[in-house]
Amino acid sequence: MLLQLKNIFKWVNSGGQRIFLLKDINFEVSEGEFISIMGPSGSGKSTLLNVIGMLDGFDEGEYHFLDESVHSLKEKHRSNLYKEYIGFVFQSYHLLDDLTVKENLEMPLLYKKYSSSERKAKVADMLDRFNIVGKKDLFPAQLSGGQQQLVGIARALISNPKLILADEPTGNLNSKQGEEIMELFKKLNDEGVTIIQVTHSEKNAAYGSRVINLLDGRMI
Amino acid sequence: MFKNYVKIALRNLWKNRLFTIIGILGLSIAFGVATLLTMDSLHELSYNDFHSNGDKLYKVFITWQIPKGTEVGTSHPTPFAAALETEVPGIDKITRFVEEEALTIYNEKELGLDAVYVDGDFFEMFSFPVLQGVRENILTDVSSTVITKSTATKLFGDEHPIGKTVTVLINGKNKPFIVRAVSADEPENSSIEFDIALPFEKHPEYEETKERWNAQYHSVFVQLEESVSAKTFEENSRAFTNLHYQGASENLKRDGALPNANGNFLQLGLLPVTDMRFVSYNKGYVEISRAKVFLVLGVAFLILFIACVNFVNMSIAKSAQRLREIGMRKTLGAEKRQLFLQFWGESLIVFIISLGTGVLLSFLLKDNFKTLFDTGATFDILLSPIILFIALLLVLVISLIVGGYPALLLSRLTTVQSLKGKLDSSGKNHLRDALIVLQFGIAILLISGTFILNEQLDYMRNKDLGYDKEQVLSFPLNGKKDSYDVVNLLREELKNNPNIIAITAADNNLGRGRDGSQSSSVWGFEYKGKNVRTNALTVDYDYIKTLGLELKEGRTFDIARESDTQAVLINESMARELEEETPLTAFLPAGDSVSFAIIGVVKDYNFQDISKTIEPLTFFLDRERGLTYAYVKVASSNMADSFTSIENAFKKIEPNAEFLGSFLDENVDRTFRREKTMAALITSGSIIAILLSCVGLFAMSMLITNQRTKEIGVRKVIGASVASVTYLLTKDYLKLVLIAFVISTPIAWWFANEWLQDYANRINLSWHFFAFSGVLVLLIAVLTISTKTIKSALANPVKSLRTE
Structure with missing residues (x-):
């Protein structure tokens, strides 16, 4: 088992009323799964993904990641945990505009204190694997959306995470680019990477092994 | 990692070129200005700090209880120093000190030198090291002299100065002196300045006043013994003042002065020489104020502050563009500390560049600055390790606050918040507003x-100062000839020039002339059972006419009446001081049998600095005293020509003297x-x-x-x-x-x-x-x-x- 959510609640107080963003979420994820989270706008998909990715907290419930109890960890430990095991892919790529492709890939390694030679080797490896060696010195603005997302995934993968969290990874792409990206995810999943994606599209959800449906913060 | 930070910092700065340049420009100017002003302030504060006995050296002053309050004097009578040394314990060394212009002659050369008349201890108390010649018992021989290095070069060129005889014109007589030692030139930050030091016994007033306690004309410096504090000394000196100033005390008491807290009417005080630059006696007590220095530092600080505010505000405003970067870095595993370091590092780069340009800027502008602010400060003063260390620390601290605050704000944002690219404060930023208010507050303050x-x-x-300052020029009579002869020769020389309206002379200048000196001469006497003090001015005929003064009553000095040398003119303030209904019938006592008849009252005019109220003034026609400044009134047309012809006439009469003429309005300007x-x-x-x-x-x-x-x-x-x-x-x-x-x-x-x-x-x-x-x-x-x-x-x- 990779992670487990038990009775997760998340809410905000607005005008004296408690509005639930997540309500009693329970599920487990095993290693090697490819899960799609679906639901209409405002149903809490992204919030759930952020909670799983430890970017956002929750108000009630238990969250176990590997053998750690995330809900009782301190900020610093939590950040070490996700730094180590989780890679993120975003709808709008979130590449750093001021850095080249190569430097963007290198960034996570810098924060993990890899040595310079290790970094070089890993970056070269990743550029090779995604066929973007020729673009390594370009800045994100010089790439197409699909290429940017490719770099985004490469960056998420570079430190060998156990889990990839993707928030509508194809949302800003055209259908052909989107298909390519989904194929890539499928391939990665086959290689053993666990993937959780948020998506609107039934077609994309079909790539996954399991679907979690959300409505108004509840699993249905 | 570090390389990566620098890289992204530089790219970011480049991307926001305009703001980077604005930021750097502002900070550079501020650093440059701050450097110059700090240099000036440190120079001011360093005044007189080079004396190795500095903490034991004091200038002696005396506080008088007068009917109107208190008054501080720094002039003492000739026998004062010797008596003080023997009667009050705790004095290690003591010297009398008076500074005067002295015409010094060596072979063909005639130089108007800045002379100090001092006692033998002078060179042992103050750190003006002897470079050549004798090092002990300096000036004990009354025919010896010490000159500074630059004077030696001026007088003797490359010749060996020791043992040479120079002639100094004292009281119209040539007096020979043998150069026994050459001292180093005084540093820029010395209040005591001199070209030549002469034995005090040779001062023109010395012989006449050797035994007199009522002629005060020189200052006194003491060096206390290690174990004695200034306070103890002041307390111990009371018996001394009570003894020697008994008569003065009684007079003060009679005139209605109130004794001080200790029941005395006079009290000696010691002023540390390190405070000499910052002292003022104008208010009747010793006031030591470094306010001007702190004002300068304050302006430097305010400007630096404004530039820093700009920087903070721009950083915060700019950071909105970088929220996504921050969020992304966080998801990639960046810790708060790392983010903080990154953003602070970027500010630090800007700071270092600005500091560099700022210092460069100040270096380029330092000569202009020195002229504009009339300071002798040099960059050397900033180069001491401790100052450099403090400056570096200050820059680091400022950059930590200025760069660190926005960095802290940014690093504290939560990941999800920053990924969304929105700052949660809804446009209201109180800190920013407060800083802008402060900034403009400072600007308004400085502009008003x-x-x-x-x-x-x-x-x-x-x-209107009460005299004609536009058409009158004055110049020092700094030549060898008798001053009365010079004035008469001038009159003779210029009498056919229609543009010269009148010529006269006096023993004091109006305003501050090109020779840079200003002096005052005060005369006190007893009049109808009350002490009266007045400024004294010795004048030549035509003084009233030349300066365009207004005569209120009586008449002016008349060359046809020989008895006028025993007569005086007074100003209105003096008339009020005398409390005479009809001043023209009064006589001023001058010694045992002589008295001066008042023949006229002059309307009050600002004969001293304009910042002062008009004090009592008495004009003498004392042919015994020399005149030191000539005044010439010229016609309002062709003033430049008139100036040249006066200069030529003076050059003809005194070929070796420098002509330092200037119009009185320029002189007045110099006093500001x-x-x-x-x-x-x-x-x-x-x-x-x-x-x-x-x-x-x-x-x-x-x-x-x-x-x-x-x-x-x-x-x-x-x-x-x-x-x-x-x-x-x-x-x-x-x-x-x-x-x-x-x-x-x-x-x-x-x-x-x-x-x-x-x-x-x-x-x-x-x-x-x-x-x-x-x-x-x-x-x-x-x-x-x-x-x-x-x-x-x-x-x-x-x-x-x-x-x-």
């Missing part, structure tokens, strides 16, 4: 200061040197302050307007007019400037009022100075921001909305 200072200067420059320096400082300070504030405001309005593009678009779609949008965007800033005005005006008023108290003749502080500076700042601010706001108000709303 500028107006008030310049107005006061103008007032003093244009005030301090005020002019201050005006220059405040004026340039306020210009820089307002410039920097505007640069900051411009950058801010640009960033904030950009952030509000969407709002502007929405408002226009809904139907807002260009004018109303412009107003909306400008309004917030105007409010801030108004708040700044309300806060800083009372402060400016208080400072200006305090400062003006030092001037007997001063302008009235009226509201329009402050209103004007407020309006000026407001106008400049509106102009600065309106270019940007009008442009964005005019922009097509579809365009601005599409960006979302």
Whole structure:
């Protein structure tokens, strides 16, 4: 088992009323799964993904990641945990505009204190694997959306995470680019990477092994 | 990692070139100005700190209880020093000291040197090291002299100076002196300046006053023994003053003076030599104030502050663009500390570049600065390790605060928040507003200061001083000949020149001449059972006429009446001091049997600095005393020609003397040197302050307007007019400037009022100075921001909305 959510609640107080963003979420994820989270706008998909990715907290419930109890960890430990095991892919790529492709890939390694030679080797490896060696010195603005997302995934993968969290990874792409990206995810999943994606599209959800449906913060 | 930070920092700075340049420019100017002003202040503060016995050296002053309060004197009678040394315990060394101009002759060379008459201990007390010649018992032989190195070069060129005989003109007589030693030139930061040191016994007043306690004309310096404090010494000296000033004490008591807390009418005091630069006796007590230095440092600080505020505000405003980067870095595993270091590092780069350019700037401008501010400060003073260390530490601390605060704000944002690219504060930023208010407050403060200072200067420059300053020129009679002969020769020489209206002379100048000296001579005597003190001025015939003074009563000195050498003129203040209904019938006692008849009363005129009230003055026609300054009144046409012909005439009479003539209005101007320096400082300070504030405001309005593009678009779609949008965007800033005005005006008023108290003749502080500076700042601010706001108000709303 990779992670487990038990009775997760998340809410905000607005005008004296408690509005639930997540309500009693329970599920487990095993290693090697490819899960799609679906639901209409405002149903809490992204919030759930952020909670799983430890970017956002929750108000009630238990969250176990590997053998750690995330809900009782301190900020610093939590950040070490996700730094180590989780890679993120975003709808709008979130590449750093001021850095080249190569430097963007290198960034996570810098924060993990890899040595310079290790970094070089890993970056070269990743550029090779995604066929973007020729673009390594370009800045994100010089790439197409699909290429940017490719770099985004490469960056998420570079430190060998156990889990990839993707928030509508194809949302800003055209259908052909989107298909390519989904194929890539499928391939990665086959290689053993666990993937959780948020998506609107039934077609994309079909790539996954399991679907979690959300409505108004509840699993249905 | 580090390389990566530097790389991204540089790219970021380059991407925001305009703001980077504005930031660097502002900080560079501020650092440059701060460097120069600090240099000046440190130089001022370092005055007289080079004496190795410095903490034991004091100047002796004496506080008198007079009927009007207290009065401080630093002049002492000839026997004072010797008596003090024997009667009051604790004195290690003591010297009398008086500074005078002395014409020094060696072979063909004649030099007007700055001479000090001192006792033998002088060179042991003060650190003016002897470079050549004897090192002990200096000046004990009354025919010996010590000259400075530069004087030696001037007098002897390459010749060996020791053992040479020079002649000094003292009291019209040539006196020979043998050069026994050459001392190092005094440092720039010395209050005691001299070219030649002569034995005190050779002072022109010495012989006559050897035994007299009532002729005070020189100062006294003491070096106390290790174990004695100034306070103990002052307490121990009471018996001494009671003994030697018994008569004076009784007179003071009779005139209605109140004794001090210890029941005495006179009290000796010691002023540390390190305070000599900062002392003022004008208020009747010893006032040591380094306020001017701190004002200079204050201006430096304010300018630095303004530049830093710009930097903070721009950093915060700019950071909105970098929220996504921060969020992304966080998801990639960046810790708060790492983010903080990254952003602080970026600021540090800007700071280091600015510091470099700033110091370079100050280096390039230092000569202009020295002329403008009339300072002898050099860069060397900044090069001491401790100063450099403090400066470095200061820069680091400033960059930590200025760069660190925005960095802290950014690193504290939560990941999800920053990924969304929105700052949660809804456009209201109290810190930013407060900083802008402070910035403009400072600008308004400095600008009102500028107006008030310049107005006061103008007032003093244009005030009717009671004499003709435009058409009269004066010059020192610094030659070898007898001064009365010189004046008569001048009259003879110039009598056929129609442009020369009158010629006279006196033993004092008006204002400060090109020779840079100013002096006063006070005479006290007993008149009808009461002590009267008056300034004394020895004049030649035609003084009243030449200077255009107004005679209130009586007549002026008449060359036809020989008895006039026993007569005096007085001014109105003196007449009031004497409390005589009919002053023309009165006589002033001058010694045992002689008395001076008052023959005329002159209307009060400002014979001293204009900052002072007009004191009593008595004019003598004392042919025994030498004259030191000649005055010539010229016609209002061809003044340059007249000047040249006077110069030529003087050159003909005194071929070896330097002609240092200048018109009296220039002399008066020179007495405002301090005020002019201050005006220059405040004026340039306020210009820089307002410039920097505007640069900051411009950058801010640009960033904030950009952030509000969407709002502007929405408002226009809904139907807002260009004018109303412009107003909306400008309004917030105007409010801030108004708040700044309300806060800083009372402060400016208080400072200006305090400062003006030092001037007997001063302008009235009226509201329009402050209103004007407020309006000026407001106008400049509106102009600065309106270019940007009008442009964005005019922009097509579809365009601005599409960006979302």
